[in-house]
Amino acid sequence: GENVEQHPSTLSVQEGDSAVIKCTYSDSASNYFPWYKQELGKGPQLIIDIRSNVGEKKDQRIAVTLNKTAKHFSLHITETQPEDSAVYFCAARNSGYSTLTFGKGTMLLVSP
Amino acid sequence: DSGVTQTPKHLITATGQRVTLRCSPRSGDLSVYWYQQSLDQGLQFLIQYYNGEERAKGNILERFSAQQFPDLHSELNLSSLELGDSALYFCASSVSVQGPSDTQYFGPGTRLTVL
Numbered sequence: 285g286e287n288v289e290q291h292p293s294t295l296s297v298q299e300g301d302s303a304v305i306k307c308t309y310s311d312s313a314s315n316y317f318p319w320y321k322q323e324l325g326k327g328p329q330l331i332i333d334i335r336s337n338v339g340e341k342k343d344q345r346i347a348v349t350l351n352k353t354a355k356h357f358s359l360h361i362t363e364t365q366p367e368d369s370a371v372y373f374c375a376a377r378n379s380g381y382s383t384l385t386f387g388k389g390t391m392l393l394v395s396p
Numbered sequence: 397d398s399g400v401t402q403t404p405k406h407l408i409t410a411t412g413q414r415v416t417l418r419c420s421p422r423s424g425d426l427s428v429y430w431y432q433q434s435l436d437q438g439l440q441f442l443i444q445y446y447n448g449e450e451r452a453k454g455n456i457l458e459r460f461s462a463q464q465f466p467d468l469h470s471e472l473n474l475s476s477l478e479l480g481d482s483a484l485y486f487c488a489s490s491v492s493v494q495g496p497s498d499t500q501y502f503g504p505g506t507r508l509t510v511l
Contacts (some may be wrong), residue, residue: 306427314450316498318499318500318501320502322464326504326505327398327486327502327503327504327505328398328439328486328502329398329502330499330500330501373438377498381442382427382444382446382451382480382498383450383452383454383488384441384497384500386438386439386440386441387438388438389439
């Protein structure tokens with residue numbers, strides 16, 4: 285089955301800096317890669333996703349890049365703000381299935 | 397607010413007991429997914445239903461079962477509870493299971509504590 289590795293497990297940055305979280309996946313048939321943000325006491329919230337027919341997608345301060353050859357994808361957050369502090373999860377889905385396999389999560393702390 | 401609702405928000409029970417967690421998907425969503433989140437295992441997929449039928453199974457224990465009703469709400473039943481079942485249980489829903497309408501939206505979760 286699919287295996288998703290996520291790094292780093294924790295990331296501390298200063299407000300205004302950029303943050304990058306990286307994930308690798310094992311199943312070359314995976315074609316959908318969402319990112320979720322989970323704040324304390326809440327459920328995961330989709331923040332951006334990318335499908336295998338594109339290499340990059342941006343939404344304001346958030347961008348995701350996908351390298352299918354290397355089987356890795358990354359989340360980039362620019363101009364970080366304290367409210368970006370949360371746990372971020374990457375996930376991957378095989379085209380033949382509808383279920384997501386999640387990474388272990390990255391705790392992002394943005395200090396003012 | 398994702399539009400997915402889960403009840404109860406918190407549940408405290410004893411070992412050996414049985415509990416039922418309830419999920420109402422977003423309006424129009426046909427597929428429901430259940431996940432377990434513990435500190436050391438992250439988000440683990442348990443089971444998926446689509447329009448009332450079981451669609452996929454993940455790491456779900458035999459003591460656990462689920463169903464999706466005609467009105468599309470779903471229930472996750474956990475029986476013979478053990479201390480290790482203490483976790484957050486999330487429900488997610490999507491319109492369909494493939495293609496652009498397969499985005500999963502998560503509910504706020506149920507925190508289960510087994511004493």
